[in-house]
Amino acid sequence: MSAHDDTLAAHGHGPASGNDHGHGESEIHISLGGYVTGFVLSVILTAIPFWLVMGRVFEQSSTTAMVLLALGAVQIVVHMIYFLHLNARSEGGWNMLALIFTLVLVVITLTGTLWVMFHLNSNMMPGMHTTKTLP
């Protein structure tokens, strides 16, 4: 997707968009095809997880969980590209930079929390193992 061409194209669009000066509002050229592609992909990527869980396709739930997370990640990327019109050049790259920074923080938050709390859980409850062995 070429943002530069789209930017140029957006200026000649319709009678109402000719008055953007500096604070242009229609820099992002959107197309029906992009939305439909994103929608179809999203429907597929939504239907598969529900089918996997409701149809109990996999025996092991860990397998299902991994596939679910992978499909969710793919669908988020699809939404970012086709619905949020994100690319490396929108807003001069600052959008993407902010997103990458946020993703780093999100990953640190999620993995850090889960990691710490998992170990805390398993270390703080020694009583659980001893009571199980009692008659």
Add this chain to the structure above:
Amino acid sequence: MADTFAPFTAEGARPHEAPPQHAPAQPAALRFYMTEEYHVPNGTLLGFWLYLMSDCLVFACLFAAYGVLGRNYAGGPSGAELFDLPLVALNTSFLLLSSITYGFAMLEAQRGRLGPTQGWLAVTGLLGAAFLAVEIYEFAHLVGEGAGPQRSGFLTSFFALVGTHGLHVTFGIVWLVTLVSQLRRHGLIPENRRRLMCLSMFWHFLDVVWIGVFTFVYLMGVLP
């Protein structure tokens, strides 16, 4: 433009910019400083994107809390017993459909057609309201069953996460109604187009968050 703000000296302001290779021909047009404050083009959209990113961090924290507490049932009902997946699928399709109808509204706005824009926005709002109605029904059902937010850590984090998302959708609908009335009053002026873009980002962002919710909370919650 040339004489708007020129109190700064050429040497002091930005010494590293504009090497004077083409300057000697016209000394009058020689400028080593910016005569206007620099504004990022589309500053509003960038700022709104930064807001969305900070909102993303809020949801990351809520997801992390759910990840920690999501299996602490405290002897209460589990996700597998509570979640009604067909209802969640219905809700998901409402939100997904509302995303593409908002896209249609944006396309009509790009063509400069006011009426269809408002129409698609109205459809989007109705789909969002349907989503909210289903979610409120689900919450009321859970609370009625005695599975309210105070029942267990799992339910506390569940209500916090899904409820925050629902609140976002609620305020998105408030914004949508406001925007439609502004469109009716002023038409597709640049300001309204900018607002339309911002709400578009907000709405699609909520859909992105919902992907995480239905994957991580509902579908993974019912796994054995």
